Amino acid sequence: MDEFSFIRSIKPEYYRQSSLIKGIDDDAAVFRPSGHDIVTAVDTMVEGVHFTRQTMAPEQIGYRVLAANISDLAAMGSMPAFFMVSITIPSDWSQEELERIYEGMKRLGDSYQMDLIGGDTVSGSELSISVTVIGMVHKGKARYRSTAKTGDVLFVTGTLGDSRAGLEWLLNPKEQASEDHTYLVQRHQSPVPRVGFASNLSHLERLTLNDVSDGIANEANEIAKASAVDLWIDSKVLPFSEAIRKVFPRQYVDWGLSGGEDFELLGSVPEKDWSQVIEAAEQAGVSVSKIGYVKTKKGPEPVVKVNKSGEWEILTSSGYTHLKEKGD
Structure with missing residues (x-):
């Protein structure tokens, strides 16, 4: 050539x-x-x-x-x-x-x-x-993962785990593809970057963003460390598509947390600005979910906690570590 x-x-x-x-x-x-x-x-x-x-x-x-x-x-x-x-x-x-x-x-x-x-x-x-x-x-309007503050709303766009599910189906097809399988494969092969959503929030004085390329377990920990805060996430409100719930009912939660390559945006804003985040998502044609809050760092290092049925677990970049104590 x-x-x-x-x-x-x-x-x-x-x-x-x-x-x-x-x-x-x-x-x-x-x-x-x-x-x-x-x-x-x-x-x-x-x-x-x-x-x-x-x-x-x-x-x-x-x-x-x-x-x-x-x-x-x-x-x-x-x-x-x-x-x-x-x-x-x-x-x-x-x-x-x-x-x-x-x-x-x-x-x-x-x-x-x-x-x-x-x-x-x-x-x-x-x-x-x-x-x-x-x-x-x-000038001066770039967004960083180091600007989250106590009291902020923690949010994520779209749905989680779909790309990992689509890859799993491509590598291990076990039945004839349905509309759900096709949707998950498309999410893996043709993800849509959330440029419009982020652009719609350019007027906000403070906005923390991180793209979900490695799973929100990793991205949440990056925000916590960069901002020197703790993040509390409620697992019951994490957004998952109907397709992943139906096709992979046992795996979808773990894939949503650590599957990666969804290219959604994880972020935080002051609670007073949450309504503007919802409006920006509607204008961009993408869903957005409130999944938790930013909290003051309690220990020597920032941590991400996930509430599962009343039990709090530390979410490391790669998975869970169980906590004996209940959440505050």
């Missing part, structure tokens, strides 16, 4: 971002934003580690690796603008398949008016795709 002909095949016909001065066709891209802070993120997917041809078509691979990055931008309150792609290409992937990967990225990127402005290609033993995204946020 000729590298330059491949680059020509994926070069955009035109650019959308007015801040872009120079895109593909030079040593580097140049852009000049006005009145904004720049937000960047990078994510890598490797064949055999993050996906296989059994679980994703080429278009879905491209879509998903870009979606993971855009979700990071959403968690920072940033609007996506540009992306760059570095890809390691093994000999058993054809140019047609690679172009389909880029088509998947283009499909998602177009929905946010994103421009592909550069990247790199190299030969290797396994397919590896590394995407860097660049977003913009009004």
Whole structure:
């Protein structure tokens, strides 16, 4: 495969971002934003580690690796603008398949008016795709996981565990696929970053966000540690889809907590702003659930507690640790 002909095949016909001065066709891209802070993120997917041809078509691979990055931008309150792609290409992937990967990225990127402005290609033993995204946020308005305060409402968008359930079905189909199976698979292969929801909250003075890429067990602990607070979560109000409840009735709670890759947003706001979070979700066409509260840190280290039938358990990044005492 000729590298330059491949680059020509994926070069955009035109650019959308007015801040872009120079895109593909030079040593580097140049852009000049006005009145904004720049937000960047990078994510890598490797064949055999993050996906296989059994679980994703080429278009879905491209879509998903870009979606993971855009979700990071959403968690920072940033609007996506540009992306760059570095890809390691093994000999058993054809140019047609690679172009389909880029088509998947283009499909998602177009929905946010994103421009592909550069990247790199190299030969290797396994397919590896590394995407860097660049977003913009009004100066001083980026969102961080370190701003949660005692008394805040803890919330999460969408439903939890669907991506993990979809992957399980792809790897171990045990019956003919139903509408529920199809829904879960779609949630795994084509997640929707919550950019619109986060953007609708840009006017709030304080908002904590973290994207759910590794499960809320991990993300909640990241917020607790970064903000030096405890988080209390009520397991009875965690949001789960009807599909996951029906197809995986025994696993869905654990997958919701630690399954990951749902790319929802976990966050906190002052209780006085909760009604605005509900309104922002309605405007974005996404559900949002109040799942707990931010509490003052009681011990030497921040912890996340989950209430299960009146018993409190510490939720570590990877699972539960039972507590002997009852909740306060």
